[in-house]
Amino acid sequence: MLLEARSSADVVRRQLRCAHDDHAATAGHLRAQPPSHVHTLARGSSGCAAAFLSYLLAARHGVPAGALQLSALTLHDAPLQVRGSLAVAISQSGQSPDLVTSMQRLSARGASTLALVNQMESPLAQACLWRADLRAGPELSVAATKSFVASLVASALLVSHWRMDAAMLKALDALPHQLDTTVADHEIDATVRALAPVEHLLVIGRGFGLPLAQEAALKLKEACGMHAQALSGAEAMHGPVSLAGRGRTALVFATGGPELPGLIAFADHLRRLGTNVVLAAPPQIRERTMTLTPADMPELDAVPAIRSFYEVVAALATARGFDADQPPHLRKVTLTL
Amino acid sequence: MLLEARSSADVVRRQLRCAHDDHAATAGHLRAQPPSHVHTLARGSSGCAAAFLSYLLAARHGVPAGALQLSALTLHDAPLQVRGSLAVAISQSGQSPDLVTSMQRLSARGASTLALVNQMESPLAQACLWRADLRAGPELSVAATKSFVASLVASALLVSHWRMDAAMLKALDALPHQLDTTVADHEIDATVRALAPVEHLLVIGRGFGLPLAQEAALKLKEACGMHAQALSGAEAMHGPVSLAGRGRTALVFATGGPELPGLIAFADHLRRLGTNVVLAAPPQIRERTMTLTPADMPELDAVPAIRSFYEVVAALATARGFDADQPPHLRKVTLTL
Numbered sequence: 001m002l003l004e005a006r007s008s009a010d011v012v013r014r015q016l017r018c019a020h021d022d023h024a025a026t027a028g029h030l031r032a033q034p035p036s037h038v039h040t041l042a043r044g045s046s047g048c049a050a051a052f053l054s055y056l057l058a059a060r061h062g063v064p065a066g067a068l069q070l071s072a073l074t075l076h077d078a079p080l081q082v083r084g085s086l087a088v089a090i091s092q093s094g095q096s097p098d099l100v101t102s103m104q105r106l107s108a109r110g111a112s113t114l115a116l117v118n119q120m121e122s123p124l125a126q127a128c129l130w131r132a133d134l135r136a137g138p139e140l141s142v143a144a145t146k147s148f149v150a151s152l153v154a155s156a157l158l159v160s161h162w163r164m165d166a167a168m169l170k171a172l173d174a175l176p177h178q179l180d181t182t183v184a185d186h187e188i189d190a191t192v193r194a195l196a197p198v199e200h201l202l203v204i205g206r207g208f209g210l211p212l213a214q215e216a217a218l219k220l221k222e223a224c225g226m227h228a229q230a231l232s233g234a235e236a237m238h239g240p241v242s243l244a245g246r247g248r249t250a251l252v253f254a255t256g257g258p259e260l261p262g263l264i265a266f267a268d269h270l271r272r273l274g275t276n277v278v279l280a281a282p283p284q285i286r287e288r289t290m291t292l293t294p295a296d297m298p299e300l301d302a303v304p305a306i307r308s309f310y311e312v313v314a315a316l317a318t319a320r321g322f323d324a325d326q327p328p329h330l331r332k333v334t335l336t337l
Numbered sequence: 338m339l340l341e342a343r344s345s346a347d348v349v350r351r352q353l354r355c356a357h358d359d360h361a362a363t364a365g366h367l368r369a370q371p372p373s374h375v376h377t378l379a380r381g382s383s384g385c386a387a388a389f390l391s392y393l394l395a396a397r398h399g400v401p402a403g404a405l406q407l408s409a410l411t412l413h414d415a416p417l418q419v420r421g422s423l424a425v426a427i428s429q430s431g432q433s434p435d436l437v438t439s440m441q442r443l444s445a446r447g448a449s450t451l452a453l454v455n456q457m458e459s460p461l462a463q464a465c466l467w468r469a470d471l472r473a474g475p476e477l478s479v480a481a482t483k484s485f486v487a488s489l490v491a492s493a494l495l496v497s498h499w500r501m502d503a504a505m506l507k508a509l510d511a512l513p514h515q516l517d518t519t520v521a522d523h524e525i526d527a528t529v530r531a532l533a534p535v536e537h538l539l540v541i542g543r544g545f546g547l548p549l550a551q552e553a554a555l556k557l558k559e560a561c562g563m564h565a566q567a568l569s570g571a572e573a574m575h576g577p578v579s580l581a582g583r584g585r586t587a588l589v590f591a592t593g594g595p596e597l598p599g600l601i602a603f604a605d606h607l608r609r610l611g612t613n614v615v616l617a618a619p620p621q622i623r624e625r626t627m628t629l630t631p632a633d634m635p636e637l638d639a640v641p642a643i644r645s646f647y648e649v650v651a652a653l654a655t656a657r658g659f660d661a662d663q664p665p666h667l668r669k670v671t672l673t674l
Contacts (some may be wrong), residue, residue: 007563044575059409062416076593080400200537234673238381242664327579336571
């Protein structure tokens with residue numbers, strides 16, 4: 001897992017060299033016939049990446065986007081009215097029947113379909129009108145890392161080309177360098193020390209940083225056997241904050257942009273309740289446990305952040321006696337309906 | 338909390354006596370100008386009810402529906418293209434500024450707006466084009482129960498009238514009787530015994546039953562201090578199942594319809610991995626720990642199911658030394674932005 005996570009910068013370099021044409025072509029179609037809505041279809045790590053794509057589309061581009069309920073299509077064969085909308089599936093393997101069946105049904109009902117996929121020969125890629133190759137290379141570890149990073153970058157490439165967003169395209173070019181900025185050993189040690197004895201915790205993010213918290217929580221489950229649940233700082237206030245207090249732990253990802261002040265205030269609130277707070281934050285935040293290297297725009301902060309956090313996950317797995325490459329009860333390709 | 342939960346049948350009787358006109362009027366507008374999409378806005382228990390509304394709309398009515406990212410509107414003031422769509426906010430108090438601000442912004446951008454709310458004088462009700470009273474009466478316990486049941490029923494009333502669904506309207510009429518069917522004491526005891534020592538667990542549902550699992554997990558957090566996380570059975574296979582195994586516990590809500598066989602199979606899978614499985618299921622499932630009284634159609638199974646589960650939550654809170662009416666760190670009205 002760690003070797004693959006560490007190849008993220010190379011993966012993104014390859015994407016930025018080869019993938020612009022795919023996304024520019026799709027973007028041309030989307031500008032010619034703008035969809036009213038974007039439905040995302042994905043599970044696991046790809047589901048977290050799909051949440052990132054949705055947030056980018058909604059908050060930066062103004063196109064409403066969100067996850068579609070897969071079982072409504074697979075179990076109920078719902079007569080969904082999707083004419084004029086775009087359905088985007090994200091998948092490493094492109095094999096799960098729920099994604100393939102759903103995209104076929106959405107296509108039959110008039111949606112345009114796009115696959116962001118790491119296996120261009122997969123049934124999912126074949127089922128879609130348009131496809132873009134994640135170019136993450138073979139991912140051998142069961143817990144996906146570099147293909148998650150590639151999915152975030154593919155999402156940002158698609159949105160950048162769609163809105164002809166020169167600033168975001170420029171910020172994407174700076175990512176490989178930021179992905180090579182390693183997190184300091186003493187910060188990994190401090191984070192691992194704080195998290196190693198923990199059996200369950202809240203992982204907090206917000207806005208562009210919520211998908212980062214979701215992916216981090218998933219990896220803490222898969223690779224470290226910790227029951228981590230991701231929530232937005234605002235949603236946590238409506239109930240889950242009752243879990244805070246002495247003897248409890250929370251991991252807060254404070255990414256940049258208008259989300260930052262609220263996330264720092266929420267971390268303070270948790271700390272005042274007696275919670276053991278692990279704060280991942282940019283260099284200017286003094287109370288941080290772990291430094292997040294900012295991207296050139298806060299919308300992309302999640303990309304270098306998750307790369308750094310994979311270092312923590314690997315060290316934490318070892319500290320807790322787990323093999324990060326062999327999570328219990330999981331196979332590389334999961335087939336669900 | 339328990340007294341209010343036990344008044345659910347009366348609340349629903351009152352709704353069925355008084356609320357048809359509100360929903361029929363809104364439904365008339367919606368049939369005259371069918372929205373292309375429904376955006377839901379809600380947090381906490383109301384967020385779980387909103388997930389139920391979205392699933393009903395998508396799976397039974399074919400209208401795509403899902404949660405809108407509130408922070409995209411509040412923090413980023415995103416230029417969301419929502420003309421021709423319907424935004425539905427669900428709230429007990431109708432006071433949280435994020436809901437009020439978001440509905441105002443969506444309305445200004447051309448969406449129709451509807452509030453399902455328990456306080457008709459609240460700023461949220463005032464900010465919306467249409468409103469329907471949940472008629473749950475004053476809810477004094479911090480952890481909402483009867484207003485959650487009322488939100489499910491209001492959602493089903495809206496969808497029934499919109500699609501002029503006589504079968505669903507008839508099934509709704511049977512709910513008060515089903516809500517008065519009490520769960521047997523020995524089943525409450527068995528469930529409490531199994532869950533009392535547990536600090537964290539997965540709560541599994543699917544389709545129409547996923548919002549039930551979400552609300553159950555929220556109440557286990559708020560009232561019992563347990564870190565419960567709700568997931569669909571399919572999503573759990575893509576990573577979180579690595580938390581299964583000896584010493585772990587899962588609570589599975591197996592509601593009726595096409596979801597049932599997969600949920601029973603998933604419970605079996607968890608049990609084979611050594612997990613301690615608490616199964617809430619209809620009477621015909623022999624391995625159940627707790628019996629779920631079915632509604633007259635599986636789409637509505639969540640309504641009597643959550644009423645029964647509130648009995649478990651109250652008993653479990655007491656067994657764990659918590660006061661179910663006073664969750665730590667929460668107030669009755671939560672204001673977030």
